[in-house]
Amino acid sequence: MKLLLIGHGKMGKAIEAQAIARGHQIAGIVDPSRPGVHISDFDATSVDAAIEFTHPDAAFANVMACLQQGLPVVCGSTGWLHHFPEARDLCKETGGALFYASNYSVGVNLFFHFNEYIAAKMHQFGGYDVQVREIHHTQKVDQPSGTALTAAEGIIRHFPAKTMWRNEPSQADHELAVLSERTGSVVGTHIVTYSSEADTIELKHEAHTRDGFVQGALLAAEWLVGRKGVFGMKDMLGL
Numbered sequence: 001m002k003l004l005l006i007g008h009g010k011m012g013k014a015i016e017a018q019a020i021a022r023g024h025q026i027a028g029i030v031d032p033s034r035p036g037v038h039i040s041d042f043d044a045t046s047v048d049a050a051i052e053f054t055h056p057d058a059a060f061a062n063v064m065a066c067l068q069q070g071l072p073v074v075c076g077s078t079g080w081l082h083h084f085p086e087a088r089d090l091c092k093e094t095g096g097a098l099f100y101a102s103n104y105s106v107g108v109n110l111f112f113h114f115n116e117y118i119a120a121k122m123h124q125f126g127g128y129d130v131q132v133r134e135i136h137h138t139q140k141v142d143q144p145s146g147t148a149l150t151a152a153e154g155i156i157r158h159f160p161a162k163t164m165w166r167n168e169p170s171q172a173d174h175e176l177a178v179l180s181e182r183t184g185s186v187v188g189t190h191i192v193t194y195s196s197e198a199d200t201i202e203l204k205h206e207a208h209t210r211d212g213f214v215q216g217a218l219l220a221a222e223w224l225v226g227r228k229g230v231f232g233m234k235d236m237l238g239l
């Protein structure tokens with residue numbers, strides 16, 4: 001495949017290395033470090049898919065530009081989902097292809113699946129309070145993490161005692177605490193904790209490296225070719 005990489009930071013560089021190792025070609029790299037290269041320089045003849053890992057303030061414009069250029073786009077940037085409906089509309093209008101995941105790791109998507117199952121069971125049996133915690137490296141600019149928000153939304157859908165999330169420790173009973181910690185170079189750790197007077201049950205995912213995110217994003221790009229519409233990991237993995 002001919003891939004356009006948008007963002008050449010920690011994820012973009014790791015995706016470049018893994019893409020080449022898998023036999024893909026890098027058609028171009030769009031990043032502030034390469035000021036002469038723009039998404040508008042590319043179209044469907046030169047690129048099979050774009051992969052976007054940039055910044056919460058940049059992702060929406062990049063995704064829209066890809067859709068305008070007719071480029072299938074896999075986006076992993078977090079912190080921009082308030083704009084997602086506009087991107088989904090443009091994707092439909094242009095007959096394009098957009099793949100989004102707050103986390104491309106297959107392990108995290110299994111974690112999301114188990115999280116929803118546990119939330120439904122906890123609602124059924126009662127007696128537990130729940131909170132979400134995420135820990136990331138100090139360079140991370142958004143909080144809570146996109147992954148923590150996906151987990152929180154999964155809990156809220158299946159555990160009706162919680163109707164909204166809040167990124168703070170002290171909560172009203174109906175608020176789900178989603179707590180963020182930034183320390184060292186932690187790749188990404190997410191923990192869902194259910195506590196009662198009697199005991200504690202935890203579901204934890206700890207990324208050891210970025211390889212899971214990278215492999216998932218490349219799988220998504222390979223899977224997206226030839227498809228039209230808006231997709232996520234549940235579509236690709238059949239979860």
Ligand SMILES: NC(=O)C1=CN([C@@H]2O[C@H](COP(=O)(O)OP(=O)(O)OC[C@H]3O[C@@H](n4cnc5c(N)ncnc54)[C@H](OP(=O)(O)O)[C@@H]3O)[C@@H](O)[C@H]2O)C=CC1
Pocket residue numbers: 006007008009010011012030031032033053054055056058062075076077078079101102103104105213
């Ligand atoms: N969905 C998932 O599985 C994962 C998602 N992420 C998310 O991906 C995003 C990027 O993460 P990461 O690679 O660690 O971040 P980095 O900060 O390491 O890299 C981001 C890169 O994007 C560049 N950039 C900024 N603005 C633009 C723009 N308008 N167009 C093109 N490039 C731009 C930055 O340049 P400069 O530094 O000069 O600003 C930088 O080189 C974050 O939102 C993060 O939360 C991360 C890991 C996994």
Ligand SMILES: O=C(O)C1=N[C@H](C(=O)O)C[C@H](O)C1
Pocket residue numbers: 078102103136140144145146147148187188189
């Ligand atoms: O910024 C990161 O590093 C990560 N961001 C994603 C998120 O916000 O959930 C995914 C992963 O946890 C790493």
